[in-house]
Amino acid sequence: MEGEARPGPYRATRLWNEITRYFRAGMPLRKHRQRFKKHGSCFTASEAVDWLHEVLRSNSNFGPEVSRQQTVQLLRKFLKNHVIEDIKGRWGSEDLEDNGVLYRFPSTSPVKPLPSSCREKENLETFSRDKERLFKLPHLSRRTVKKHELLDSLENLEKTEPDITKENKEDVLHRKEISQEYVQEIWRNIILIHLQTILGLPSLEEVLQPAQIVPEYVIYNMTNTSKHGVVILQNKSEDLPHWVLSAMKCLAYWPRNNDVNQPTYSGFERDVFRTVADYFLNLPEPLLTFEYYELFVNILDLLQPHLERIAVEALQICCLLLPPPNRRKMQLLMRMISRISENVDMPRLHDAMGTRSLMIQTFSRCVLCCAEEVDLDELLSTRLVSFLMDHQQEIFKVPTYLQVAVQDHIEYVRMAQGKYPREEICAILPTYSYCKQITPQEFEEQKVSTSQAAVAELLENIIKDKNLSVKDKKKKLKQFQKEYPLIYQNRFPTTENEAMLFENKPTIKQPMLSLRKPKFRSLRY
Template identity: 25%
Template sequence: MALNLTPRFRRLGSGSSLRRRPGHLEPFHATQLWNNIIHALQTQVDLRQQRWHWRMHNDCFTGADAVDVVLSHLMQNVYFSSNDISRLKAARLCQTLMDHKVFYPVGSRLFSKEQKIMFEDRSSSLYKFMNSYALPGAEKDQEMENLLCHEGLEPKRKFPETNKITFLNPVALEAHDKRIKELLKMINLHPSLSPNPKRKRPTNLLSKKDEWFKVAVDCLEYFPDELIVHASELLSQIVNDREVFAESNKRVLFDTIARHYSQNREPLLYDRYLNIHAGIIELLESGNSGRALEAAQLCIRLLEPNCREELHRLLSFMAVAAAPGAYKLHKQNTNKTVIGRTFTKAIIQNKSLPKTQAEELVLFLMDNCTAVFKIPGSLLQIVRKKLLLLQEGGDPDASTGFTFCQHISQKEFDEQKNKTTMDQLQQLVQEINQNSNISVKERNILLHQFQKHHPLVFLQHF
């Protein structure tokens, strides 16, 4: 499984039954793909008026928007498998388009022979289309283009329609057009090569059987794009050596996940359920792990779905990475110790909860990461009984499953309420009268206020 760090774009796959074998494109289709990518970018990217260096520029688009359009187009193409496309490849493809003057960065010198300008997948990087760019088969006048740019003239954009594009000699065009070759190189497709079973598989692929990589990549779904792209660049720079490749990749992924969850962010377990967390810890310290697990299952049900799913992925990664035989995270400390110290604050943090107890709760959730996200058996049994009661025409309120108080009538409730209120008021006036820490003047003021609001209790006492 090639490491793919853009899972949020996986939903764009078309799932068509016409999908061909990945890695095979005929020359004509490769040329058509190049044209379609350019047409999609020209028609779908969001063009706006942007300010750059105190000057307004019309019809600008950002590097991040360009990558989004190209990535979406590739993901929906029937010739590719969704696992072959990543945001990093889309950004490299945008670099190729910019190198061939499909668009240019705002503020740069066109056709400059200085060092190569790098495309940036950022919302702050601005680009504009070349007004005279034409698809393969057409000619462009560079001198006229330079003149227009020098004079500040910007003719209207005229993009050819896809149904009007003609290809004079697509086979020869594919063989000699450098742009097509660079396109295929960016997306790791080699249509001219036939499958060779003796060819060694590249070592920079991650095995699907490695659970460590699987759970680590699952966590990246909730990460920002900047962190994903940075991690992809680090992974692409790792040397192609079987002995160090896997460990180096795991170190990059672990550091990326740890960096994301070490930032100041809201904990995945809400602070408003602190009393529940304290109750679970109390059950753990008393040795009642069964009740603690059931309480944790109920507590997890209170979380919002997206927060619950993110917590599930993080705990799954922690459980695999904390195993004794897993990749060694620290020379001196055990993996479980490192995991607990690294991710405890991301899951639960509260000043009223000691650090040791918070870490104890997190490690308990990690050790039971599979069972803790299941619905408690007792709850399922209660729901099943209530459904049977409804089917039989019974009263659902008559069987709640849990009994916390005794049912009494309204008259009994009023009598208990009045009696409890009178007892508390009598106790209050007695404390005021016998309190030696207050002065006589202050005591008389308090008694006068009490007599004003509760005269009957005041007369009964005195």
């Protein structure tokens, strides 16, 4: 199932369909006896939990943070949506426990229809005509319209005022170029280009609309920050309440920041944690907002070890799009739960659950969820919160390269207008040059092959290093074999190949080897 749910619109629904198909195809079925009666091609609830839990933990879309209880909840969704039914054919409820009750697969398909399928059928006749538009950024067509409008206005200006001087015309164009609206449009363009490139999508139309990008939010989030990079709000009424901030600070710096004047009793830290959790869980919408649900769900495909840097870059940009109050709350929440998880002095906050798992399970729903309930919401949000918590420092750093890109583009437009005064308006469109685009699969193959070649070169350097003693060389090779077993095996397919590197050295000193048995000469003459 790894990587089958391709990025794009309605990814949660696609992922649901892939899981249900994989579950139906891979879940082992066998005969079971229940109340003196044999039932064929079925499975117990516990068997389903065991099998599905292992699959979810090993899948990059969900990760090892998936708990057994979450797997049970997903199976309950399966029962509710008729992916499975009990041995008597009953379904529709969520009455499923981790026990020996028998279940089976129905004959009907569990696949959910995609919301866009109906529109695709209705627009089948116009698809070929609009196909080219789908593979362009939406803002390009909008800018083209504005471009023609500006050109028309300039033509009218030249007809009505033929005596206008060249200097005045350049001044008018210059004012248009540096207007606030123009700068905001550049921000939208650059953010869309970066996100489309990172996500590897032919179009962002159904994932992120240009109107959803508010440049004022982006600029505010990049410029109004504390020395620690946390957003500072001008309107304090939008900030966290003082009592919530105090509670979060108390937990984040426990026990150092625990005020001696505060009441301390057994279970005090649990009450403080429950206070913070209740506040965030009662917010009217998740911190990542309903509006950006599809965008963040598509980033989940990047949460894999070899794509970690790309995922961090994508989340850096996406978190800049949030309203400043949401970004500030996200920053403070991630900093708090990260500190709590790493704090060895923090008492247990739950009797049956580890601190890290408790943080993820508690706050996942208040970080990411859909306005309309999606069956995979909890698993998807758990995976995202786990990654956010581990990389919160990098993700909430301000990506200065975006600001540099905007400044470079404005500078380019100014230079182009000075050089080609009659082609100023054409320079409004993005003028970036890109290398030949490759598919995500080709990118991954090149990435793996390049990294493997570098590691293989490292192995050769260890082998050929004459300054290393035999003992140190063996130690380094053993460590290399542990870290990169496949590359090591390719270099040394057999033990004989490895032995040739270390020829058996004689244990007797070299001078003694030259001693030969003397030849006895005959006494006869």
